[in-house]
Amino acid sequence: MGSLKIETVKKSFGPVEVLKGIDLEVNDGEFVVFVGPSGCGKSTLLRIIAGLEDATSGDVLIDGQRVTNAPPSKRGIAMVFQTYALYPHLTVRDNMSLGLKQAGTPTAEIDQRIAASSAMLSLEPYLKRRPAELSGGQRQRVAIGRALVREPKLFLFDEPLSNLDAALRVNTRLEIAQLHNRLKATMVYVTHDQVEAMTLADRIVVLNAGRIEQVGAPMELYNKPANLFVAGFIGSPKMNFIDGARLGETAKTVGVRPEHIAVSQTEGTWKGTVIHAEHLGADTNVFLETEKAGLITIRLFGEYQTGPGATLYATPDAARTYRFGEDGKAMG
Amino acid sequence: MSKAATSLPRSIGAHAVLLTYTVIALFPVLVIVVNSFKSRNAIFRSPLSLPTSETFDLIGYQTVMAQGDFVQYFQNSLTVTVASLFFVLLFGAMAAFALSEYRFKGNTMMGLYLALGIMIPIRLGTVAILQLMVASGLVNTLTALILVYTAQGLPLAVFILSEFMKQVSDDLKNAGRIDGLSEYRIFFRLVLPLVRPAMATVAVFTMIPIWNDLWFPLILAPSEATKTVTLGAQVFIGQFVTNWNAVLAALSLAILPVLILYFFFSRQLIRGITSGAVK
Numbered sequence: 192m193g194s195l196k197i198e199t200v201k202k203s204f205g206p207v208e209v210l211k212g213i214d215l216e217v218n219d220g221e222f223v224v225f226v227g228p229s230g231c232g233k234s235t236l237l238r239i240i241a242g243l244e245d246a247t248s249g250d251v252l253i254d255g256q257r258v259t260n261a262p263p264s265k266r267g268i269a270m271v272f273q274t275y276a277l278y279p280h281l282t283v284r285d286n287m288s289l290g291l292k293q294a295g296t297p298t299a300e301i302d303q304r305i306a307a308s309s310a311m312l313s314l315e316p317y318l319k320r321r322p323a324e325l326s327g328g329q330r331q332r333v334a335i336g337r338a339l340v341r342e343p344k345l346f347l348f349d350e351p352l353s354n355l356d357a358a359l360r361v362n363t364r365l366e367i368a369q370l371h372n373r374l375k376a377t378m379v380y381v382t383h384d385q386v387e388a389m390t391l392a393d394r395i396v397v398l399n400a401g402r403i404e405q406v407g408a409p410m411e412l413y414n415k416p417a418n419l420f421v422a423g424f425i426g427s428p429k430m431n432f433i434d435g436a437r438l439g440e441t442a443k444t445v446g447v448r449p450e451h452i453a454v455s456q457t458e459g460t461w462k463g464t465v466i467h468a469e470h471l472g473a474d475t476n477v478f479l480e481t482e483k484a485g486l487i488t489i490r491l492f493g494e495y496q497t498g499p500g501a502t503l504y505a506t507p508d509a510a511r512t513y514r515f516g517e518d519g520k521a522m523g
Numbered sequence: 524m525s526k527a528a529t530s531l532p533r534s535i536g537a538h539a540v541l542l543t544y545t546v547i548a549l550f551p552v553l554v555i556v557v558n559s560f561k562s563r564n565a566i567f568r569s570p571l572s573l574p575t576s577e578t579f580d581l582i583g584y585q586t587v588m589a590q591g592d593f594v595q596y597f598q599n600s601l602t603v604t605v606a607s608l609f610f611v612l613l614f615g616a617m618a619a620f621a622l623s624e625y626r627f628k629g630n631t632m633m634g635l636y637l638a639l640g641i642m643i644p645i646r647l648g649t650v651a652i653l654q655l656m657v658a659s660g661l662v663n664t665l666t667a668l669i670l671v672y673t674a675q676g677l678p679l680a681v682f683i684l685s686e687f688m689k690q691v692s693d694d695l696k697n698a699g700r701i702d703g704l705s706e707y708r709i710f711f712r713l714v715l716p717l718v719r720p721a722m723a724t725v726a727v728f729t730m731i732p733i734w735n736d737l738w739f740p741l742i743l744a745p746s747e748a749t750k751t752v753t754l755g756a757q758v759f760i761g762q763f764v765t766n767w768n769a770v771l772a773a774l775s776l777a778i779l780p781v782l783i784l785y786f787f788f789s790r791q792l793i794r795g796i797t798s799g800a801v802k
């Protein structure tokens with residue numbers, strides 16, 4: 192099993208600096224998720240860890256070994272790609288065994304590893320098929336199986352679920368979570384889906400424009416966002432940001448999550464008019480144009496009867512209101 | 524293929540246009556083949572009629588077989604075409620892979636340089652090529668022709684193949700790298716099979732001009748031992764008398780190997796040409 196250490200990794204494509212100095216430590220057996228908006232460098236960082244891309248400067252250590260100059264196959268890693276990337280001309284079995292054959296693993300051991308991992312992922316019925324004869328979900332399971340048989344120190348996933356439909360995504364997510372529990376392997380997982388990040392991660396790394404904004408357990412990021420970016424990125428619907436000056440506060444920006452605002456028809460802190468209401472069954476999202484705080488989103492649990500034009504009073508939960516200074520950082 | 528609804532008149536119209544074109548394109552070939560089986564008089568009297576029992580004559584084929592060493596010419600043509608084709612495809616694909624896969628300084632310039640030959644005909648350099656071949660003692664060898672044709676075919680091959688190789692998924696190549704495949708195995712085992720239709724397209728476009736070429740065989744390898752079929756057939760075209768039976772017979776025979784090679788590639792070729800539109 193392996194730990195991972197990234198030391199001031201920078202990466203430029205020509206004049207464009209994509210990663211601006213990343214430092215990170217991942218402990219043995221940990222499940223770490225990289226999230227961030229599109230183009231922030233998540234995949235690039237993962238590819239540098241895998242050795243598919245050279246860092247412009249900085250070092251990568253896997254299991255204490257400096258692997259900066261080692262080729263991908265010698266790093267003890269396995270990777271699962273968004274597009275599955277199965278070899279189209281090989282059967283499922285051969286797809287899974289190719290890496291081991293390359294490494295000169297004895298046949299008996301290859302067979303035994305394939306048997307074990309195909310049992311784990313219920314792939315036995317498909318071993319003789321080619322990728323073209325499998326559904327998307329099955330292909331992704333084969334890709335995970337191909338990673339499993341390598342028994343790597345470190346698993347890397349690059350948005351493995353984003354090509355699957357919603358139902359399969361939930362199933363496969365569960366499968367990956369179980370896999371992690373069973374194997375206790377170190378996993379690094381890239382996604383831009385915050386539900387995946389929150390549900391799978393031991394720790395989340397929030398990236399933005401080539402920098403790490405915050406590293407922490409999912410609830411830590413939710414409850415104690417370090418800055419405006421993380422506060423806005425984690426949580427859905429997005430946190431309301433209100434200009435501090437409008438509320439007579441010293442902070443530059445005041446943030447309050449939609450689910451931490453109570454409403455009343457008779458009294459409250461902010462009076463406003465409903466612009467629109469989204470009825471989702473389990474939740475109701477109300478968009479309220481208030482006199483004092485501007486347009487805010489409120490998330491109410493369960494059904495709530497209201498519609499455009501109605502007058503409502505909103506009261507933020509004072510204990511769960513966040514304050515951010517001029518530099519965007521959270522204030523004490 | 525799309526199964527978009529088409530109205531009957533439109534489909535008839537389209538077929539009429541295509542059929543007309545096919546007839547126009549095939550007509551000269553048909554005339555050559557038909558006349559090659561006729562006697563000399565019949566060729567001139569009624570060039571468009573089919574051979575009858577009176578006018579049927581194999582004299583052309585007999586002359587071709589008797590005269591010169593046509594089997595040898597055929598062998599020469601085949602050797603030159605197949606060898607050039609092999610090198611064009613091999614080096615073209617390798618260069619295309621490097622251009623599409625690796626980032627290095629001057630990548631774009633290199634690509635443009637390699638594609639330059641599409642616009643500049645290689646025949647402009649004939650004199651220099653001849654001097655080069657004389658200097659290196661390659662005149663009257665098949666090697667000379669193979670080298671020239673390889674150079675002639677490479678630009679188009681690199682250009683077409685690098686476009687197709689850019690479409691091969693990066694993830695797939697990276698999966699191969701993680702599994703420890705060498706760059707050569709990634710190229711030969713993962714990428715080449717996926718661009719097979721493009722290879723067939725390039726093969727056909729490369730092969731036909733080489734087979735039909737008269738220029739370079741005449742200049743670089745006119746000796747009896749290295750003559751190609753197209754050059755060999757010229758012996759029947761005299762300044763004063765032309766043995767039309769033999770010319771037509773030789774040309775008919777020369778069509779055959781290309782036709783066979785074409786059938787060999789055609790399924791892939793059609794896929795290669797249509798894939799751009801379908802994707």
Ligand SMILES: Nc1ncnc2c1ncn2[C@@H]1O[C@H](COP(=O)(O)OP(=O)(O)OP(=O)(O)O)[C@@H](O)[C@H]1O
Pocket residue numbers: 204209227228229230231232233234235236383
């Ligand atoms: N080969 C390359 N050449 C030049 N720029 C590149 C290259 N690969 C990536 N980039 C740039 O690097 C930045 C980060 O790319 P990366 O693929 O890491 O983003 P990402 O965070 O994975 O985004 P997404 O969520 O859309 O996958 C992007 O702005 C991209 O344009």
Ligand SMILES: [Mg+2]
Pocket residue numbers: 233234235
């Ligand atoms: Mg990405």
